[in-house]
Amino acid sequence: MRSILLALLAVAGVAAAIEPGQPINFSHKIHAGDNKIQCLFCHSGARRSTVSGIPSVQLCMGCHRMAAVNKPEIARVRAYFEKKQPIPWTRVVKEPDYVFFNHSPHISRGVRCQECHGPVETMTQTRLDHTLSMNVCVACHRQRGVSVDCYTCHR
Amino acid sequence: MPEAPRHSVIGFYADVDSLIHALELAKREGLGEVRTISPVPLAEAQRILGGKPSPVRYFTLGGGFFGFLVGWALTIGSVEHYPLIVGAKPIVSLTPFGVVAYICTILFGALFTVLGMLINARLPDVKVGRGYDPRLTGNRFGLQVICGREQVEAIQDKLMDAGAEEVKYVVV
Amino acid sequence: MSRETGVDRYTLNYSNIDVDLVRTMQPAGKLYYTVLVILAAIAGWGGYAWSVQLRLGLGVAGITWPVGWGFYITTFVFWVGIAHSGTLISAVLFLFRVRWRSPIYRSAEAVTVFAVMTAGLFPLIHMGRPWVAYWLMPYPQMGGLFPNFRSPLVWDVFAISTYLTVSVLFFVTGMAPDLAIVRDRTVGWRNKVYGLLAQGWQGTDRQWKHYTAAYVFLAALATPLVISVHSIVSWDFAMSIIPGWHTAIFPPYFVAGAIHSGLAMVLLIVIPMRRIFNLQPYITGEHLANMSKMLIFTGLILGYAYGIEFFIAWYSNNVYERSLFFYRAFGDYAWALWLLVACNVLGPSLFVFRRVRHSIPAIVAISVFVNVGMFFERFVIIVTSLGHSFDPFTWKVYVPRWPEVSILAGSFAWFFLLFLIFAKLFPVVSMWEVKEQLPLPRKEDTHA
């Protein structure tokens, strides 16, 4: 039933604003909004790879050895690091398997992260308030005069 | 606004000759608005009643023409919007698109024809039942004269004289 | 008896036409429901087979590489073909003022509508992903992509849906005055239902005027469809490059074949129907004989087409064509080829004998043969060409498996089921048109 509902939402083009529960109460607003940390600082893969990547716990600890060490959420991050366990983040953005999106050419041509991901820097809890449907991709590609050949994204 | 009830007389005839006779009489004497009700189309009656040929033909023509344009617009527009090469053929391949245009011509022609018929014949007719007699789809021919209330008796007599088996007063 | 109208004008009159035909719509007996249940069971079995196929994948069927089309497309073409005689009888013969069409055209048109409805299922059944079949509809899809209007399959979508639309319009329009008759001869809920369906038909001069005009134009629009729909279906094959498919003769060949099988199917439907409903005065031996004569004609066209195919294959000196036609005649499916020649050409040519075309058992037998033959004609065209194309390494024999056979049987049951339901709910003979074929009641007649 739930999947039918979701499918209906997807068909209707409604951005299903799912706010999944996360293991750590991470706020993009604090990091990218208030503290103006560049997206690529943590998601460095976006510049050189297909996937933007989720930062390693080590990277989190790089700052949080010093910053905000007393916050309970940071203590939880530290616990993961010390136990050498990865943080099981819940995925927010997912393309179907037959879509081969590659971050690096988009970043290198100056597409802003927000154009697809929405105003993440304002979100205390990350959500997808944007449909990433093919219409969106194709419209932007057309507008910028980029190839809309099928093989651009499907293989 | 509901239409005001109108009065009418129906004459029932067992044969076409009597009906035609009565029809000619009604026309000649200008008894009022007349119409025939018959189980089969009657070319003779149509001729006497006169009037222009059915405008359904223009609906057919218009529908066909519209479909033809829709076919071309759909096919050419779609490939102009998302041009993909297939089989070394040009993006706008007129020959195959002609097939689609042809089919659209027929489709819209037929749809408009039926639409034209419904509009012109005032169908579906919700008023059926009042003043209607089942015999008239069977083996009797009817002549209906719409008239003022005061004329009813006179017309009834005239239709009987013209050979009607029976006359009936109905409010339509 | 008139050779011209076929209708028995000495026994029929305006009154008993209504009585006879409304009687056919009386509550049915045990036999009717028994047949109905049997047909529903067979159709249900076909539906079950389809559900298995949907659940597990097309692999449960026998179609395979390189024979990607097998029984399903054969059956599709078969049913589209069956549809054609209905339109031919109802529209083309109408335009040509062939008077004997009147009593049979209603059944023929019903055959058309139900056959197209049956045929329309098969593209869905044979598809790998029927749940995305709506992508063939002409609307802008993901990223503004439309279907490919260069593909004969999209033409098919257009042609078949247009054909269904026009046939239904013609069928329903033609039935309106008769529904009014039924409305006027029934009481209670039936009166209400038929009243609703009759749309307020009264038979006024205004109604008749626009109605007859529309009837002519619908017939005129349906007439090219008789030619074009099966031409387009034949282009599914002729537009490809496969030997045995890529040939210019296909459109006329397919149209003739379609009418051939359609007439045979109408005969098969009409003969038991007139017996059960006691409609012999309406559909007389003369009608059956006239249709039999048409079968001679279409059979001869087919015979010519078969011959010319082989001749061209030989005359072209094209290695692929020659090899394929040699294979058709002497290869794995040679039995099917010779069977279809016997059924489609030799069988109907027996109708040149008056005795044969006036013998009901002979007509039934030959009609059955024609339908078997026409099924195998499409089968041979589709399967041998795919299984024996350019690269000998890929040659393969196709054998249908149980889902295909079940769905084929189910499609027949489904078709007859629809017709059976129709025959009980609607007048199977067009009353107003038969009346029209009778001489109008004149003064002398009534006084006589």
Add this chain to the structure above:
Amino acid sequence: MSETNRRDFVKILGIGSAAGLAGCTRTAPDTLTPYVVPPEEMVRGHALWYRATCRECPAGCGIEARVREGRVHKVEGNPEHPVNGGGLCSRGQAAVQGLYNPDRLRTPLVRGAGGALQPASWQEALDAASALLAKARGRKDAIGFMTGASAGALDDLAADCLKAWNSARRIRYEPVAYDSVRAANALCFDRPGLPVLRFAEARAIYVFGADPLETYVSPAGYTRGITEARRAGARMVFFGSRLSLTGARADEWVAGEPGRLAMALVRELTAGDARFAAIRKWAEPFTPERAGLKPEVAQKLVREIRANAFLAVAGGVAASDLADAIAVNLLNHVAGAINKTVRFDRASSLDTVSSVFDASGLDALLVVDANPFYTAPPKAAAGGPKIVALSSYPTETTAAADIVLPIHTPLESWGDYEPWAGIHSLQQPAMLPVFETRDAGDVLLKLSGASGEYRDYIRARWKKFASADFESFWKDALKRGGHWEDAPAREVRLTGADLSAQLKPLLENASGYMLQTYASLAHFDGRGANRPWLQEMPDPLTQVVWDSWAEVNPDDARKLGVKTGDRVRLRTPQGQLQLAAYVYPGILPGTVAVPLGQGHTNFGRYANGVGVNAAALVAQAPDPAAGGVRWSGGRVEIERVDANGGLVVISGHDLQESRGIARSRLTGAGAPAAAEKREEPELSIYPEHEHKPYRWAMAIDLDACTGCGACIAACYAENNVPVVGKEEAARGREMSWIRLERFFGPGETVSAPFQVDLTLMLCQQCDGAPCEPVCPVFAAYHTQEGLNGQIYNRCVGTRYCSNNCPYKTRRFNWFQAEWAAPLDWQLNPDVTARTRGVMEKCTFCVQRIVEAKDRARREARPLADGDIAPACAQSCPAAAIVFGNVNDPASRIARLQANDRRYRALEELNTRPAVSYLERERRI
């Protein structure tokens, strides 16, 4: 590079990638798992390559494993490796299916009180094994240590172990051990080993029953050499009673008994030559007539031998008699090939192996990664040795073992291997173990009582190769894949011993049917049988899948009343088998040939019960002459049983029917002049569309293609092509994107001289593609770069494209493809796994094109010729497939398209394919 890091990261990796295409659940939550500490060299989404050594056969080819997100997805040849130089055969490609084999042993097994093998913990199993060994150690030589060919650290370790266990019973068992060749070399040249064959330098290559293009010693390397020689104009002649795949690639087939034919040539060559008086005397009885050699053919061959650098190769499974090998040695000798093209500079790792083994008097037998009981089932006698088997898979040997220890597959292990003396090839784990298995070396170290890790053991051993700083040497060796030393030239001389007695068997005529077994191209001696790709790839000559068969000559078949697919019974003194017959015109009357490698009883779901084990027909005892198993040459009785052989033959028809699909031309002196090439103008009523900036095309050199099928396996691996199994394959539903099409010839009948034509059929990427316009939804369309695109997620499955494809290269997903876990780990994350109901086909590896363009863009340079190699082209040991951009006139592909051998399949249909073929040459 830090190995510890690499080992750690996989532990913390959790991103699955394989799911169907049907996913409409983009909003459904899913887990993302980052690294705790990211491995230095790894970027998610980028592939890493680790070099290692292929251990699927004793050849020891260099490989590189492509790793994405910590998983090996594909194995390719190491271009720097001296053995194979970049190509890799199908068996090597299928190594990943060994790694991810769903039937791998997951826990140690110990034979319990009830007599059945029961799962045990590692500790229990190791304790049990130690106890067993400790007990057996009491008596000298009571412990046997068996491996396959194993030159390298494992050999050293075996020696250490045996020393610790007070034994000297070292067994190196290889069912295919070339005993006759080695024995002949010992007799003739006093060198009991295999020669180094320098095919590349030969211009007349005579093959006597051997199969250097299939399984013989080092097939990928030999293929490279033979291709090089052919490109320089070499001619190849095959002598034998059965036309093997190698024979099919030869320019000429001289049918007959190979040893006799070789001696006939020796006789003709030595006529009147005083230098070879003794040999001439031995050769005297071998008149050409007696060998079945026409005098004019003999004269032509003699002229050719005299005029060219010559190389003859003997032996293998199909001709395993000592006399054959001696005859070929003599031929090489009189033709002057010894020390030139046939050299003894390097010893082979196979020099020390044997095809028979002796386990008598052992109390315990340790079997490491070998399966002796498949070929030589254990005698039922009680009191045999207790067996400790170290194996990655259940095998016939583990079934008979008392303790089974699951070990890493080569792709997970450390190791080294020295296929030829001085060629030290390294093995390193490309990923963390899939299961709770252990490195065989580590287990052995433990059992021998030594401390430390096997990796350190290897490093210690390698210290001696390093000239200076070991760490940088080691790093370099890992990067290169090994360490290669030059070998000094070592000359050999004919010993001069009288060999007439050894040659005598060649004069004997036996009656009845002769049994010839041969190593299967796909499964070799049986070790590839549990790889589903290899089962599903048709045998190139018979086009049979998932089975074994008995080849019989058409005349014999008529006599026996046998048709292809009938079941026949083969009977030898050793045993009998029932299997399907295959009527093969390429086998002489009186010969029955059966491939080895099938008929497993305990080798996992893909191998068990498939075909029959031909080893059961052959005495697994040393042949008195050669000292090894005499795989071929024995007598066999054959009779028809019934029609239910259950054979699945993929090929629909054996003849080309004048379609010119696999073309060849006669060249050389006396060849008819090549027909004037008709340049057909490319006609179209439509204007040409533009191809920019690239136009991709492929050329397949049929003269180089050997039909080995490496490309097919590579394609399976790269493109997530599913395996369908025998039943569905019988219905024509195999999914391979490349077909190896085999036609018999010549011409329209199978007549003398019988020939086999091979071609590769893959999507021809037509410019005027018939498949494209018929697709109702644009799932098939054309890219600007000349690719014939197929978008799986757009496909609705009408199959019209496949119907309209003249090449029938499209494959339909009749069912949802399934990969038994963990085979799905192998799936390439760059390629969509197709769902049921959609069409698929070769894409020219578009993911590699995109990736290469991406890389070039990142490196801000234009794409260079050779940057892109589709999986098939990359894997081809013969480099027969060339891919490139024809818009660049300097590219290799553009030059090949101007070659006068170039043709395109079914050109007259005006489909204008992007795939060109180069006609094969048959040199006369």
